[in-house]
Amino acid sequence: MQLPEIAVNRFGLGARPGEGLPGDPRAWLLGQFDRYDPRPPAIAEAPSQPEAAAALADYAAAAREGRMQRNATAAPSGAASMPADADPAMRDPAMQARRTERRNLRDLYAQSVAARGISALTTPTPFMDRLVHFWSNHFAISAEKPPVIAMAGSFEFDAIRPHVLGSFGDMLRAVERHPAMLTYLDQAQSVGPGSPAGQRAGANGRTRGLNENLAREILELHTLGVRGGYDQADIGEFARALTGWSVAGGARRPARRRAAAATPGGFAFVPAMHEPGTRTILGRTFDAGGEEQGQAVLDMLAAHAATAHHVATKLARHFVADTPPPALVSRLEQAFLQADGDLPTLYRALIDAPEAWSPTPAKFKTPWEWAVSALRATGAETFPTPNVLGFVTQLGQAVWRPGSPAGFDDVAASWAGPDAVMRRVEVAERLAARAQGMGDTSAVAAALFGGTLTAQTATAIARAESPTQGLALLLVSPDFMRR
Amino acid sequence: MIDRRNLLGTGLLGAAATLFVPRIAFAAVPTDKRFVFIIQRGAADGLGIVVPVGDPAFAGQRGMLADVAEGGVQLDPLFTLHPALAQTGQLYGAGQALFAHAIASPYRERSHFDGQNVLESGGSGPYTVKDGWLNRMLSLLPPDDARAMAIAAAIPLALRGARDVASYAPSNLPQASDDLIERVSMLYQDDAQLHGLWDQALATRLLTGDLAADNGRNAAATGDLCARLMAPAEGARIAMIETGGWDTHAGQRQRLAGQLRGLDAMIGAIRTGLGAEWANTMVLVATEFGRTVAINGTGGTDHGTAASAMLLGGAVKGGRVIADWPGLAAGSLHDGRDLRPTTDLDSFIAGAIAGHFALDPAQTRRVLFPQAQEGPMVEGLV
Numbered sequence: 001m002q003l004p005e006i007a008v009n010r011f012g013l014g015a016r017p018g019e020g021l022p023g024d025p026r027a028w029l030l031g032q033f034d035r036y037d038p039r040p041p042a043i044a045e046a047p048s049q050p051e052a053a054a055a056l057a058d059y060a061a062a063a064r065e066g067r068m069q070r071n072a073t074a075a076p077s078g079a080a081s082m083p084a085d086a087d088p089a090m091r092d093p094a095m096q097a098r099r100t101e102r103r104n105l106r107d108l109y110a111q112s113v114a115a116r117g118i119s120a121l122t123t124p125t126p127f128m129d130r131l132v133h134f135w136s137n138h139f140a141i142s143a144e145k146p147p148v149i150a151m152a153g154s155f156e157f158d159a160i161r162p163h164v165l166g167s168f169g170d171m172l173r174a175v176e177r178h179p180a181m182l183t184y185l186d187q188a189q190s191v192g193p194g195s196p197a198g199q200r201a202g203a204n205g206r207t208r209g210l211n212e213n214l215a216r217e218i219l220e221l222h223t224l225g226v227r228g229g230y231d232q233a234d235i236g237e238f239a240r241a242l243t244g245w246s247v248a249g250g251a252r253r254p255a256r257r258r259a260a261a262a263t264p265g266g267f268a269f270v271p272a273m274h275e276p277g278t279r280t281i282l283g284r285t286f287d288a289g290g291e292e293q294g295q296a297v298l299d300m301l302a303a304h305a306a307t308a309h310h311v312a313t314k315l316a317r318h319f320v321a322d323t324p325p326p327a328l329v330s331r332l333e334q335a336f337l338q339a340d341g342d343l344p345t346l347y348r349a350l351i352d353a354p355e356a357w358s359p360t361p362a363k364f365k366t367p368w369e370w371a372v373s374a375l376r377a378t379g380a381e382t383f384p385t386p387n388v389l390g391f392v393t394q395l396g397q398a399v400w401r402p403g404s405p406a407g408f409d410d411v412a413a414s415w416a417g418p419d420a421v422m423r424r425v426e427v428a429e430r431l432a433a434r435a436q437g438m439g440d441t442s443a444v445a446a447a448l449f450g451g452t453l454t455a456q457t458a459t460a461i462a463r464a465e466s467p468t469q470g471l472a473l474l475l476v477s478p479d480f481m482r483r
Numbered sequence: 484m485i486d487r488r489n490l491l492g493t494g495l496l497g498a499a500a501t502l503f504v505p506r507i508a509f510a511a512v513p514t515d516k517r518f519v520f521i522i523q524r525g526a527a528d529g530l531g532i533v534v535p536v537g538d539p540a541f542a543g544q545r546g547m548l549a550d551v552a553e554g555g556v557q558l559d560p561l562f563t564l565h566p567a568l569a570q571t572g573q574l575y576g577a578g579q580a581l582f583a584h585a586i587a588s589p590y591r592e593r594s595h596f597d598g599q600n601v602l603e604s605g606g607s608g609p610y611t612v613k614d615g616w617l618n619r620m621l622s623l624l625p626p627d628d629a630r631a632m633a634i635a636a637a638i639p640l641a642l643r644g645a646r647d648v649a650s651y652a653p654s655n656l657p658q659a660s661d662d663l664i665e666r667v668s669m670l671y672q673d674d675a676q677l678h679g680l681w682d683q684a685l686a687t688r689l690l691t692g693d694l695a696a697d698n699g700r701n702a703a704a705t706g707d708l709c710a711r712l713m714a715p716a717e718g719a720r721i722a723m724i725e726t727g728g729w730d731t732h733a734g735q736r737q738r739l740a741g742q743l744r745g746l747d748a749m750i751g752a753i754r755t756g757l758g759a760e761w762a763n764t765m766v767l768v769a770t771e772f773g774r775t776v777a778i779n780g781t782g783g784t785d786h787g788t789a790a791s792a793m794l795l796g797g798a799v800k801g802g803r804v805i806a807d808w809p810g811l812a813a814g815s816l817h818d819g820r821d822l823r824p825t826t827d828l829d830s831f832i833a834g835a836i837a838g839h840f841a842l843d844p845a846q847t848r849r850v851l852f853p854q855a856q857e858g859p860m861v862e863g864l865v
Binding site: 419 | 783
């Protein structure tokens with residue numbers, strides 16, 4: 001039976017009390033395919049990729065300036081000539097400029113996180129936004145280095161959102177060409193040893209060469225999955241095929257500076273960095289060429305059976321259970337392969353799966369999922385300001401910062417810790433206090449969970465000393481911790 | 484002093500030690516022993532940490548990174564410690580730090596996530612064992628000593644399993660009111676999962692008191708926090724700290740130095756914070772695998788095989804590097820690119836823990852690493 005509470009809380013991002021539960025859950029989900037807006041106002045107003053690129057250029061300039069000043073003022077005796085107690089910023093005015101630029105990058109990041117939050121809280125198509133978050137985490141970047149901090153928002157808004165109802169292959173192409181990904185996994189600086197740039201560097205005794213990081217993670221994480229039938233030789237060959245895929249401008253490399261003509265800070269194919277020759281990957285030969293050689297490999301990977309299995313497993317894990325039923329994975333896999341990676345077909349197969357409508361909520365919410373659903377339940381339309389970043393980070397899941405290209409885990413074991421639960425209780429008390437005037441908490445609970453609310457939670461709410469306390473208890477109830 | 488093969492295997496020293504050190508399969512008597520596992524996620528470059536500057540092939544392989552050990556503590560004719568590990572180097576001088584090199588878990592592929600799964604689960608392959616070796620270790624200790632805690636918001640795999648484990652990470656959130664706490668306890672009464680988690684959370688809340696105001700964002704604060712959770716008699720005896728950022732594919736010189744400064748500060752803070760209990764403490768530092776011997780084209784190194792590991796603490800028989808050194812010449816490398824593993828990390832960990840808690844080494848290895856082949860133990864570490 002397809003319960004509306006499940007459509008809203010498991011497929012969507014959590015019910016909003018004012019909206020009421022949908023009459024036909026299946027139609028409500030499918031209808032979102034037609035109503036989805038990849039660029040709703042909040043996202044359209046978020047910092048754009050060119051803005052991020054400009055901020056990064058300023059940051060790089062400040063850093064360069066600082067280096068030059070330090071070199072010019074360095075006394076022979078080095079740091080010992082400086083008074084030890086002087087303020088570092090006084091000693092080095094360029095450091096102050098760099099600090100300001102770095103703050104600008106963090107501001108871009110915070111604005112992007114806020115935009116993601118507003119969309120999640122107000123979207124008329126929450127199933128679609130959940131899928132955006134899913135894919136964004138599948139193709140994870142981690143905002144730790146300055147370029148990735150600045151471009152993390154653009155990565156989700158420009159590479160993921162427009163393709164969430166397209167084909168897997170199109171999303172894969174957009175993701176791997178995005179400057180945030182090219183920078184995060186070191187692809188932008190990977191040089192074919194036999195390319196003109198590689199040869200020149202070798203002749204000058206400099207070391208510039210191949211970096212296999214992106215190639216490896218595409219195979220292991222984005223497409224085939226670990227143990228997906230590739231070996232170290234395939235990784236090396238794929239890395240060589242991808243050489244030349246880089247980021248325009250920003251660097252002091254002449255070849256990349258010339259490529260800046262296209263889109264500053266955007267994708268650029270730099271022929272001088274590309275390793276010449278044919279490549280053999282997974283037994284298939286790829287003709288010598290330029291930019292299209294790497295793309296041909298991506299196309300093969302997007303249509304590969306191992307990719308279908310990997311994607312199906314992750315999708316089923318996200319919606320159904322930490323250890324997804326093999327029969328469901330197999331049906332999703334078939335849907336993916338038969339429709340050539342058409343994502344709406346895959347989502348339809350998921351909606352049609354009885355396993356996805358099991359009345360027992362098997363998924364323990366991640367901190368992000370819990371925060372979004374708690375804010376929606378309390379009628380919020382923005383994340384708590386001024387510290388948007390701190391809010392989610394304190395719950396244990398900094399947005400776009402999983403710390404690894406594998407993304408955040410999607411299993412309870414990673415999130416259901418004692419301290420994590422205590423933090424939710426602390427946050428729930430604050431959110432409930434902010435949401436004064438929501439009225440009778442039992443009515444709120446009924447609006448969120450309909451007939452599925454457990455007796456224990458209903459009792460706890462009924463006995464609460466105030467509506468505020470009742471709301472806090474609702475937000476940390478077993479019903480609300482899972483979906 | 485260089486210890487090579489003489490400490491590996493049940494050689495003379497190991498056999499002699501067996502005669503004098505009491506060992507029992509299950510430690511029945513409570514002790515004051517403390518154990519900390521610091522995991523280095525991302526494949527830390529052992530060759531850049533415990534640097535084999537004395538290997539004739541080293542400079543050629545490392546090129547622009549060949550000078551990274553300059554200014555560091557010379558450990559022996561072969562190895563010099565990275566200079567960012569200043570406090571760790573002092574521990575070595577005091578005989579309280581031991582390094583193992585060319586060491587690896589049974590995992591021989593190069594995926595971080597599979598490698599960490601093997602390192603933490605203690606299986607011989609990824610996803611072959613469901614719980615973690617540090618949790619299974621608790622079953623070998625008397626109940627009073629088996630209090631473990633993850634210095635993290637969620638519990639890492641090494642500590643997951645049948646035994647209850649607490650977790651704690653610094654939070655700037657205001658504490659929830661006592662009345663709400665009490666009502667949540669009632670609300671979770673019938674929920675098997677949340678009930679257990681909540682009991683743990685409440686126990687930790689009592690223990691930490693005003694620590695919630697502490698700011699543990701940097702490594703030293705985390706080390707200090709760990710020490711404060713472990714120093715009291717009723718505190719945690721086993722702890723695990725996660726560190727990330729070791730995946731130095733590019734710009735390794737600056738990035739690894741920064742990482743090591745943080746690790747050094749963390750170790751220093753643990754030692755200082757534990758005070759007299761440092762004498763009863765063992766700290767293990769280990770990573771999922773090492774990095775390529777040669778540097779890559781972007782001033783970094785790629786995923787490799789053997790790495791280095793550290794044992795620190797007043798209870799450690801330190802001041803030495805244990806390595807059956809395979810050499811860095813092209814012909815000596817694993818798969819033609821990596822440091823060849825010659826010491827088994829599982830046996831090293833089992834040997835260290837058995838020595839520390841006075842347990843039977845073979846039994847300890849069977850429990851911690853149930854799929855390990857019977858083979859030579861690493862003994863005499865304590």
